Each structure stands twice: as structure tokens, then as C-alpha cells.
Amino acid sequence: MNCNGFRIAQSTRNFANEQAATHFDMSDTLRNGQWNERIRLLKTAQASERRQTIWAFSCTHENSYFMKKRILGTLFGFLALFGFGAIYYGILTADAAAEMMAQYEGCLHAPKMSLIVLGNILASYLLVYVFDEMGVNDAKSGAYQGAMIMAIVFGIFQAFATAQYTFYDGSFAIIEWVIGIIHGILGGAAIGAYNSKLA
Numbered sequence: 546m547n548c549n550g551f552r553i554a555q556s557t558r559n560f561a562n563e564q565a566a567t568h569f570d571m572s573d574t575l576r577n578g579q580w581n582e583r584i585r586l587l588k589t590a591q592a593s594e595r596r597q598t599i600w601a602f603s604c605t606h607e608n609s610y611f612m613k614k615r616i617l618g619t620l621f622g623f624l625a626l627f628g629f630g631a632i633y634y635g636i637l638t639a640d641a642a643a644e645m646m647a648q649y650e651g652c653l654h655a656p657k658m659s660l661i662v663l664g665n666i667l668a669s670y671l672l673v674y675v676f677d678e679m680g681v682n683d684a685k686s687g688a689y690q691g692a693m694i695m696a697i698v699f700g701i702f703q704a705f706a707t708a709q710y711t712f713y714d715g716s717f718a719i720i721e722w723v724i725g726i727i728h729g730i731l732g733g734a735a736i737g738a739y740n741s742k743l744a
Contacts (some may be wrong), residue, residue: 614743615673618736622669625735626728630665633724649712668728670700672736684738691733692726699725 633640646653672691681687703718703725 566692595622611677614740615670615677618673618739619666619669621739622672622732622736623642623665626669626732627662627665628655629728629731630661639640651710652710668706668731671698672729672733676733676736676740681733681737682740682743684734684741686690687733687735687737687740688730691729691731691736694733695725695730699728 646655672687672694675694676687676690677683679690681690699722703713705724707713707715707718
């Protein structure tokens with residue numbers, strides 16, 4: 546059975562109406578026992594309709610709850626990820642980044658903020674989705690699992706980047722990998738703390 550909301554309830558009502566038409570399409574010669582049996586079947590169909598309708602509304606409410614939960618969780622995770630990135634890349638290492646862009650101007654340019662925002666939203670939603678599947682509902686578990694997830698994500702990127710980009714060396718890749726793990730710790734802790742309020 547799938548959560549198809551009103552479509553399930555409507556199809557159930559149609560079925561009950563067809564059953565009602567069938568049950569009352571009978572001759573007056575039917576015995577009382579047959580009448581009682583037909584009425585009992587009709588009442589059963591009507592009760593089933595009520596149960597299906599209640600289930601459909603409950604399912605719709607549950608889907609709305611999880612959608613809201615994931616949207617807010619993504620927002621809190623985004624604020625943590627983007628905030629740390631703004632401090633580290635925008636303030637602490639801004640001069641080093643400018644020097645690197647000048648040295649490798651042929652393959653580096655000023656970052657596009659819209660894509661940075663999009664990347665942080667995707668990273669935050671990844672944590673929200675995985676945490677929902679794993680049942681992570683506290684800040685400590687969120688920080689740990691966030692660190693593990695981002696260690697894998699950033700590790701994959703650093704491995705491929707080191708393999709083909711001339712300005713990537715081992716020490717630079719390790720630093721970026723560690724920064725990615727810190728992103729995961731902060732974003733995961735924020736999302737886990739939010740989940741704990743709903744658990």
C-alpha cells in the first residue's frame with residue numbers, strides 16, 4: 546500500500562458505492578438471512594472505507610511532517626557548513642587563495658557564490674537524508690557520522706584532484722580533507738541537535 550493520499554480514499558469510496566449498488570439490486574423474494582448477510586457486507590465495506598480514509602489523511606500528514614523536517618534540517622546544516630566555510634576560506638585563507646589564483650590564473654578564477662551556496666545545500670541535504678535513514682537524533686552522533694561522511698566525500702575529491710591538478714600536492718590535499726571533516730562535524734552536529742528536538 547502506497548501513500549497516495551486522496552486517490553486511495555477516492556478509489557475506496559468508489560468501491561464501496563459499487564458494492565452498495567450490487568447489494569441492493571436484489572428481488573423481494575430473498576430470505577431474511579440473505580438480506581442480513583448483504584447488509585453486513587455493506588457495513589463492512591463502509592467501515593473499510595472509513596479506515597482507508599483515515600489512513601490516507603494520516604499518510605499525507607506524515608509526508609508533510611518529514612518534508613518540513615528535512616527542509617529545516619537542511620537549513621540548519623547549511624548555516625553551519627556555509628558559516629564555517631565563510632570564516633575559513635573567506636577570512637583565514639583569503640590571501641593565500643588570492644595568491645594561488647594569481648599563480649594559476651589560467652585554471653582558477655574568483656569563486657561563484659551561487660555555486661558555493663548550492664554545494665553547501667547539497668552537502669547539508671546529504672547529511673539530513675543519511676541521518677534520517679540511520680536514525681541519528683543527537684548532536685554527538687551527528688558530529689561523528691557527519692565527520693565520517695564528509696571524510697569519504699572530501700577524500701574522494703582530493704584523491705582525484707591530486708591525481709590531475711598541478712597545484713595540488715599531498716600536503717594541500719590533506720589540509721583540504723581535514724577541513725572537509727570539520728565541515729562534517731559542524732554540519733552533522735547542527736542537524737543532529739535539530740533532530741533531537743523532534744525525537
